[in-house]
Each structure stands twice: as structure tokens, then as C-alpha cells.
Amino acid sequence: MTQTFNSPDKQLGGVTYGGYSDSIVVDERFVLRVPSNLDLAGAAPLLCAGITTYSPMRHWGVTKGKKVGVVGLGGLGHMGVKFARAFDAHVVVFTTSPNKKEDALRLGADEVVVSRNADEMQKHTGSFDFILDTISADHDINAYLNLLTHDGNITLVGAPAKPLDISAFSLIMARRSLSGSMIGGIAETQEMLDFCGKHNITADVEVIPIQKVNEAYERLLKSDVKYRFCIDMASLKSA
Incomplete structure (x- = not known):
């Protein structure tokens, strides 16, 4: 892998100096095709926030009829909502900010839960097939593990600075799983871009x-x- 900055340049030698160039030399195997119907400014974040949220949803089988939670409505979370909607899942956004409800619904959420409200959280206990956790701040992961159904999964794409305190019983009682994911390979990224072209998805x-x-x-x-x-x-x- 050759990164865009401070990375050994396998094509020209030396190191790379950033992503603000007018042009760049790359190996053809690492070139991606952006569908012509997508706005380039809105498509640019797809190569980071897009693939970061698309990849775990594909891996864990998010499809029609699945109940999917998205924790946090930021740069990653808003893409997670768009993809889950395009996969025809039932989408629930979890946020600490009640004022984000309107935007979450605009982006495609079916429901919005204020995570500080214990009663709202309790209503969804044991019902989610998949939850995408985009939060980078310290938070109670067990509160979301308990929302998973049998064999449900929660995937971390946010990166809290402190280690998360995980209760073993939150996992073993329903054979739940906790995993992490980070971007994706070239083939899957092209698949994601094609999917975005088909569903007219941009950031x-x-x-x-x-x-x-x-x-x-x-x-x-x-x-x-x-x-x-x-x-x-x-x-x-x-x-």
C-alpha cells in the first residue's frame, strides 16, 4: 500500500508528500472508477467514510428485513444511514443529541433513539441484527451489545482513545459478537462506488x-x- 502522505513511493522512489497535487502517478491496479452520475465533491469522502461503513455492512449481511442500528450521526454515521437505507434494512439512529432527529430522518432513518433516554433504549433490547458504532468518544458499549438479537453483531468503526469496558455476559447470553473494521480493499471499494452510482449515494x-x-x-x-x-x-x- 502506498499512502498519499509520508509513505514510501514504490512508483517514483522517495516518499509521498500529500494529497493536494494536480496529478499523481499510480499503478493501474489501484485506480478506481467513479460513476459519472456522482458529484465529485460528494464522492470524494466515499473513499474513506463510504467504504468504512459499507464494508462491515456487506460483511455482516445487511439486507432487506434486517434491523440495523447506527450509533452516532457524524461523518461516518450519516453514510451508515444512507447505506443501510439503500440495503432496504430497517434503520435506527442512536444519538445523544435530540436536535439531530430531523436530519437522521432526512438521511433515511426509520427511527431515532436518544441514547441518554433509558426507556427508549429498553424498548429495543434484543432486537438488532447489526449495529454500526461510529463513536470515537468514550461510551458504554454494553448498552448497545444488549440491544443485539441472537447472533447479532456490533462493529466498531469509531476509535475511542480509552479501552472499552466489555461485560462478558453481554456477549455470551445470546452468542453476540463484537468486531472492528477499517476501510476496505480495492475490489470492495469499486463495488461500493458502483453501488453508490446505482443508488445515487454521495456524502x-x-x-x-x-x-x-x-x-x-x-x-x-x-x-x-x-x-x-x-x-x-x-x-x-x-x-
């Missing part, structure tokens, strides 16, 4: 000029983005 983005990248970073720290920033590369010429 919700805010396009910014490079001159506002510091402002965007500050907004990112405040979770003030819906749901990905995308830099207009043409603005580099006037930077």
Missing part, C-alpha cells in the same frame, strides 16, 4: 476553499460540519 459535504482550512478545522473540533468538508482544489492556485 453530504460543505465545499470550502483552501484559504478556509484553518477555520474548517476549528469548526470540526466543535462538530460544526454536516457532514464532511471538501476542499476545492482550484483554490490552491490563488493560495
Whole structure:
């Protein structure tokens, strides 16, 4: 694998210096085809947030009739909702922010649960086939494990800094499983892009000029983005 920055460059030698180039030399086996009907700005995050959420859903068999939970409605979570909807699953979003309910429904959720509400959580005990956990902050994973049905799975794509405290009984009582996932291979990424082309799926983005990248970073720290920033590369010429 050759990464876009600070990675040994197997094609030209030396190391790579970033993803803001006008052009790049790559091995043809690692080129992806973006469906022509997709907006390029909205398609750009598919190569990260898109494949990160698509891959575990495919692996764990999210299909029509499955009940799927998405924990967190951020850059990853909003893609998880779109994919689960396109797979024709019943989609439930879990959020700590009641004001995100309207947006979750707009993105394709069937239900929205405020996770701080114990009664709302209790109603869904033992009913989910699959849950995608996108949260990077410390949180109670057992609260979501207990929502899984027999043989249900929860996959982590968020990365909390602290180790999660997992109750053995949350897993063994119904043969539940906990797993993790990170992006995907070239073939699966192309499959994801083709799927997005078929269902007209892109990320919700805010396009910014490079001159506002510091402002965007500050907004990112405040979770003030819906749901990905995308830099207009043409603005580099006037930077």
C-alpha cells in the first residue's frame, strides 16, 4: 500500500508528500472508477467514510428485513444511514443529541433513539441484527451489545482513545459478537462506488476553499460540519 502522505513511493522512489497535487502517478491496479452520475465533491469522502461503513455492512449481511442500528450521526454515521437505507434494512439512529432527529430522518432513518433516554433504549433490547458504532468518544458499549438479537453483531468503526469496558455476559447470553473494521480493499471499494452510482449515494459535504482550512478545522473540533468538508482544489492556485 502506498499512502498519499509520508509513505514510501514504490512508483517514483522517495516518499509521498500529500494529497493536494494536480496529478499523481499510480499503478493501474489501484485506480478506481467513479460513476459519472456522482458529484465529485460528494464522492470524494466515499473513499474513506463510504467504504468504512459499507464494508462491515456487506460483511455482516445487511439486507432487506434486517434491523440495523447506527450509533452516532457524524461523518461516518450519516453514510451508515444512507447505506443501510439503500440495503432496504430497517434503520435506527442512536444519538445523544435530540436536535439531530430531523436530519437522521432526512438521511433515511426509520427511527431515532436518544441514547441518554433509558426507556427508549429498553424498548429495543434484543432486537438488532447489526449495529454500526461510529463513536470515537468514550461510551458504554454494553448498552448497545444488549440491544443485539441472537447472533447479532456490533462493529466498531469509531476509535475511542480509552479501552472499552466489555461485560462478558453481554456477549455470551445470546452468542453476540463484537468486531472492528477499517476501510476496505480495492475490489470492495469499486463495488461500493458502483453501488453508490446505482443508488445515487454521495456524502453530504460543505465545499470550502483552501484559504478556509484553518477555520474548517476549528469548526470540526466543535462538530460544526454536516457532514464532511471538501476542499476545492482550484483554490490552491490563488493560495
